[in-house]
Amino acid sequence: MxxxxxxxxxxxxxxxxxxxxxxxxxxxxxxxxxxxxxxxxxxxxxxxxxxxxxxxxxxxxxIVHIQLSPIRPLSHNGTVNFTAITSSYLMDLKSNKRDISIKCTGFYIWLVQICCASRKETATGTGTATGTVQLKVTGSETPVSSFTLDVAKDDCRGLHSIIYLKKNQQASVNLVVQKEFQINKMSVEMNSLSGKKCDD
CATH class of the missing domain: 1.20.5 (Single alpha-helices involved in coiled-coils or other helix-helix interfaces)
Structure with a gap:
């Protein structure tokens, strides 16, 4: 047991x-x-x-494209000057550092990376600032594309639009300040939607 x-x-x-x-x-x-x-x-x-x-x-x-390096702070009306080209293929920046040379006809995507702010900012508060970034073709008063921005404090954003450009045109980026608007940093890029194809 x-x-x-x-x-x-x-x-x-x-x-x-x-x-x-x-x-x-x-x-x-x-x-x-x-x-x-x-x-x-x-x-x-x-x-x-x-x-x-x-x-x-x-x-x-x-890809037919151009990438322009960031600009320094800018707060007045006028054409934007770029310091240099970061990368390009079948596109160029003229010696005046403002005009982009278009060598291929077609649709492009215009990309803008921008950081902006209001210059009205004070110790007592902030004021809204308004500015418009435009892409214009030389000889035309009407912008190909434009972005209007309203900011009350530091703000960074990415913007884009589809545009149509022709061979031998020159395009430039312009800033129109309606209120106390300032760009702290901006880079611009254009890429052809046709890839490496270059139409006359």
Whole structure:
């Protein structure tokens, strides 16, 4: 009687030990799979970052485009002067640093990254400022595209529109200040929707 009771208790003691062993194996396998997944993700991400620069360079070389570097603060009416070209293909910035030379007819997407502010800002409060950024073709008074911005404090935003330009035209970016408006930073980009195709 005592012996059979001891055997039963021993069998019960072995059962939990087996369950703990199985559970430990399952946890170890899960941890191993997690480590493998993390390593694969790391190597894929590293390869993507290494190839991203080459991919972007290849795209920029094959699309008719121009990217103009950011301008310094500007708060008066007039044509915007750009410091330099960041990247271009079949487009150019004239020596006056204002006129963009169009060499291909077609539709373009005009992109503007702009940070602006109100110059009315004082210790007692702020005032709303209004300014309009225009893209104009030389010889035409009507803008090809324009963005009107109302700001009460520092504000950064991205703007875009689809425009149509002809070969041999020259375009410039103009600022019209209706109120105490100031551009702190602005970069401009134009990309042809026809890719590398250049129509006369």
């Amino acid at each position: 005592d012996r059979s009771r001891m055997d039963a208790e021993g069998a019960r003691a072995v059962q939990p030990n087996r369950r703990i062993s199985k559970l430990a194996v399952v946890v170890a396998v899960q941890n191993l799979l997690l480590v493998v997944c993390l390593l694969v993700t790391f190597y894929v991400y590293r390869d993507f970052q290494a190839n991203k620069a080459d991919f972007l360079t290849e795209i920029s070389e094959n």
